[in-house]
Amino acid sequence: MQTEELRCCGDFHERANLDKWIEILQSTGLKLTAPRHVILEFLHKQSHPITNREIYNGISNDCDLASVYRSINLFIKIGFVQQFDFGDGIARFELIEPGLDSHHHHIVCTDCSKVIEIDHCFPNSLTETIEKHTGFSRITHKLEFFGLCSECK
Amino acid sequence: MQTEELRCCGDFHERANLDKWIEILQSTGLKLTAPRHVILEFLHKQSHPITNREIYNGISNDCDLASVYRSINLFIKIGFVQQFDFGDGIARFELIEPGLDSHHHHIVCTDCSKVIEIDHCFPNSLTETIEKHTGFSRITHKLEFFGLCSECK
DNA sequence: ATTTAATTGCAAATGGATTGCAAATGGTGT
DNA sequence: ACACCATTTGCAATCCATTTGCAATTAAAT
Ligand SMILES: [Mn+2]
Ligand SMILES: [Mn+2]
Ligand SMILES: [Zn+2]
Ligand SMILES: [Zn+2]
Numbered sequence: 598m599q600t601e602e603l604r605c606c607g608d609f610h611e612r613a614n615l616d617k618w619i620e621i622l623q624s625t626g627l628k629l630t631a632p633r634h635v636i637l638e639f640l641h642k643q644s645h646p647i648t649n650r651e652i653y654n655g656i657s658n659d660c661d662l663a664s665v666y667r668s669i670n671l672f673i674k675i676g677f678v679q680q681f682d683f684g685d686g687i688a689r690f691e692l693i694e695p696g697l698d699s700h701h702h703h704i705v706c707t708d709c710s711k712v713i714e715i716d717h718c719f720p721n722s723l724t725e726t727i728e729k730h731t732g733f734s735r736i737t738h739k740l741e742f743f744g745l746c747s748e749c750k
Numbered sequence: 751m752q753t754e755e756l757r758c759c760g761d762f763h764e765r766a767n768l769d770k771w772i773e774i775l776q777s778t779g780l781k782l783t784a785p786r787h788v789i790l791e792f793l794h795k796q797s798h799p800i801t802n803r804e805i806y807n808g809i810s811n812d813c814d815l816a817s818v819y820r821s822i823n824l825f826i827k828i829g830f831v832q833q834f835d836f837g838d839g840i841a842r843f844e845l846i847e848p849g850l851d852s853h854h855h856h857i858v859c860t861d862c863s864k865v866i867e868i869d870h871c872f873p874n875s876l877t878e879t880i881e882k883h884t885g886f887s888r889i890t891h892k893l894e895f896f897g898l899c900s901e902c903k
Numbered sequence: 904a905t906t907t908a909a910t911t912g913c914a915a916a917t918g919g920a921t922t923g924c925a926a927a928t929g930g931t932g933t
Numbered sequence: 934a935c936a937c938c939a940t941t942t943g944c945a946a947t948c949c950a951t952t953t954g955c956a957a958t959t960a961a962a963t
Contacts, residue, residue, distance in 0.1 A: 686839075731899075732900035733898060736896070737897065738894065738896065740873065740892065742886075742891045744887055745888050
């Protein structure tokens, strides 16, 4: 991994125009409702994984918090959104381009919660070994790094 | 990683006699109470990470569920217990030998929840690289694998 | 045995997430 | 434009893991 390879969260996601997601949404027979549109729009602007409540606050109560949860769960099911767990019991989400391999990880400051992307996925290269030695198949994983960022050191 | 290197959970933990933990507990000025003793004893018998409720059921209501939570939180603080997150929103714990490097991971069957130990920790070798490229220090991580076990395939 | 701070049991509270249901809505066809 | 209707929403209630306030209990030291 070289320094110049490091990309910020925005470089991973949100490459395409919002219309891309909207078209897919409508082509599936699902409704493009006001809540879904505004949530999609807000996710599209983010550069880091955010919580349901952050979305709710970010769209200034344009829809009910329960609808945020329901929309996000839908977006996960149709592959619009990826969920991350930073260990504090609150799920975090980021918009991804459907169909693309957006698998990656983060490093989170344990002091100020600053997030930086880790664009490589190291455990992938070990999947075959683990398959062979455990008998498991269709192996996935969850990996997040934690530490003190340069400001909090 | 060779096949003969694979160890089950019991080989990792619970090597020492229960007295080892009890002595350390008392030497710290903490009380050896009935709940703590029975919980420690139960943890000592396990071969996989277990939840607070599983402990509570396993000791057949020998103490209150809140006391299980409190004891486990204490055990974490003094380094007796290690916490794992298998992604279902329920914390899991296993007894470790205090002072020893017990850092390891698991692979969990997404169908039957069977757990197998992964005794190597691959991301450790990448910590230095991540430090250099993110500016973070004191880096830790959480990594768990998921998949279908041989019976559920 | 007495003392005292630590610990427990019990019940209530917390907080993220889900859900039942009646009202609202967007997409489709007229 | 309008009517239709399955989907979706808002709202409130609920769920469930975990935490907490407090009075009663208890381990350990004197
Ligand atoms: Mn990201
Ligand atoms: Mn283990
Ligand atoms: Zn920081
Ligand atoms: Zn299985």
